Amino acid sequence: MDFKGAIFDLDGTLLDSMDMWLNAGELFLESLGIKAEEGLGAALLQMNVEEGALYIQKKYGLELTCKEISEGTAAVVKKTYAEKIQPKDGAVEFLQLLEEKKIPCAILTGSDREMFDGCLKKQGLEKFFKKILTCSELKMSKSNPEIYSVAAEILGTRAHQTLVFEDAPEAIKSAGKAGFFTIGIFDQCTHSNSDICSARKNSRFFCRDFFEAADFLRKQGLL
Template identity: 45%
Template sequence: MQGAIFDIDGTLLDSMSMWDHAGEWYLERLGHKAEPGLGKILLPMSMEQAANYMREKYCLEQTNEEIVSGVEETVSRYYREEVLPKPGVKEFLTQLRNRRFVMAVATSSSRKEVEAALSRCGLKPFFKQIFTCTEIGAGKDKPDIYEAALSCLGTEKTCTWVFEDALHAAVTAKKAGFPVAGVFDEASEREQEELKRVSDYYLKDFNDFPAFYRIASGAGE
């Protein structure tokens, strides 16, 4: 093992529940009580559709554009002030760094929020570079972001692990030739059995570094 590429949301940061509550928190700021299960209602919608739903459902005076901006600010504030790493993450990254592994971030979230969260949580110094899907121009249904991170790290692909909690992203990395470490997250619990099957190693949490390292050290053999 020479390097590692880490997803952020649901992998390093315990942030996926935020997406269930962003609309609710925004409405609370406006003095409205959200209906039960609002996050599940909004999840399949685009930002514009979600804004229109909230405007009509809660008789908001704001335009759709103002609602989208308000929800985005709610999300941004959460990253800047509240989100926490998953248990054991900092110790896990320290173990990798002590063994001279180079690391990068590959995320679907925006650079501003990710950098703010990683800096506040003391994790940013572990990473050589941060790559975002927006800047790369492709989502994680394509391997572009992993290939860009690999090029930056300068490591061999078969010795560079991709850490992901989302099944579709793990499948993409695996098909591209990377060894994959699946990471448990409650938000994607229904995908976990399939994620285990796809992954070369599966982490229930970040406290089992010795077991992971034994597997990872032989990945390039």
């Protein structure tokens, strides 16, 4: 493999933020002084934004519109990103290594830019990326393998020259279908036992953190 570029997912891959997303509804209710029911996060994960807001409105008898609940939850998430979210283990060191090797990198995320922008700035991560891409701005989801080709084109690389780092099994599978070398990153919130099996199966290499990813690439003669 002639390694010339890298594409990174954000939540659960570069950032230790999946617990925040899982508990976004709970964090919003907490900001109102309300204790959430156990398992609220798991229930909301099965719903879209509108359905989730309606569920919270009715379940907790809130005198807020669904729009106000959605916006309030987004505000709490944005604040949590900026104040509490940290990079995953070894992520910064790995990005520094790629920078030294002059390997161009991009972020490709399903989260909206206004949510995570403050976090990237605070953590000093922006400088490592040639481009930060969001699914909403590209008007494609990661279930469409073409989205990874779009990111690679922006980097100026081809699929077989580009590493894709993801935690979500379906995203790993999608990138693999597009011909990319996929490296799965473990995340304790993303991966149940079945998800770990799926992530391992669809990754060219699966690792617990970026220190392990760096060791693998060195052994392969890619770094």
